[in-house]
Amino acid sequence: ETGVTQTPRHLVMGMTNKKSLKCEQHLGHNAMYWYKQSAKKPLELMFVYNFKEQTENNSVPSRFSPECPNSSHLFLHLHTLQPEDSALYLCASSQENRPTSYEQYFGPGTRLTVT
Amino acid sequence: QKEVEQNSGPLSVPEGAIASLNCTYSDRGSQSFFWYRQYSGKSPELIMSIYSNGDKEDGRFTAQLNKASQYVSLLIRDSQPSDSATYLCAVADFGNEKLTFGTGTRLTIIP
Numbered sequence: 001e002t003g004v005t006q007t008p009r010h011l012v013m014g015m016t017n018k019k020s021l022k023c024e025q026h027l028g029h030n031a032m033y034w035y036k037q038s039a040k041k042p043l044e045l046m047f048v049y050n051f052k053e054q055t056e057n058n059s060v061p062s063r064f065s066p067e068c069p070n071s072s073h074l075f076l077h078l079h080t081l082q083p084e085d086s087a088l089y090l091c092a093s094s095q096e097n098r099p100t101s102y103e104q105y106f107g108p109g110t111r112l113t114v115t
Numbered sequence: 116q117k118e119v120e121q122n123s124g125p126l127s128v129p130e131g132a133i134a135s136l137n138c139t140y141s142d143r144g145s146q147s148f149f150w151y152r153q154y155s156g157k158s159p160e161l162i163m164s165i166y167s168n169g170d171k172e173d174g175r176f177t178a179q180l181n182k183a184s185q186y187v188s189l190l191i192r193d194s195q196p197s198d199s200a201t202y203l204c205a206v207a208d209f210g211n212e213k214l215t216f217g218t219g220t221r222l223t224i225i226p
Binding site for chain 1: 214
């Protein structure tokens with residue numbers, strides 16, 4: 001595997017379900033991000049992890065719960081979601097402590113539909 | 116509230132012509148600027164980054180930055196149908212890993 005991978009690629013879940021999104025980066029980066037992309041809206045930053053520590057929680061509802069067990073893996077745990085949470089969820093990674101430290105590389109995304 | 120503004124388009128450009136995409140940003144503290152290309156149904160792909168005033172060229176792509184005017188642009192020379200995509204502008208403050216994205220400009224190259 002190369003780059004940033006995400007599973008599953010597509011997910012349909014009911015509002016009472018619990019599911020998790022997984023992201024893995026194979027780039028040796030030390031920062032990982034979750035974004036939400038909805039139609040007609042800019043990419044919304046949800047969470048940032050830098051060296052496994054959460055450095056940003058962008059006022060995200062508690063029904064989204066991130067987990068970063070190490071600098072290569074990132075999870076987004078979902079529970080009791082709402083239909084308006086249907087979107088493309090993107091994971092990204094970057095390497096800090098370099099001049100080009102903010103070049104973020106994205107995974108393919110998980111297309112989430114909440115019914 | 117930091118803002119990044121882009122014309123949503125669609126911008127239609129004949130094949131072989133120069134496509135010019137523009138972006139303005141509100142935060143004067145922004146230091147890093149990026150252009151991402153996103154094909155329909157796919158994730159954003161980093162194509163250019165620029166950190167200092169002036170032009171930066173990479174193949175058919177040229178990024179232009181003017182911090183005084185808070186303006187960054189992307190020129191695509193010899194446009195190809197494969198360049199048809201949405202182009203996202205993103206900016207970041209110095210020492211801050213957070214990117215602020217614009218809504219993107221949809222570009223269509225007409226054969």
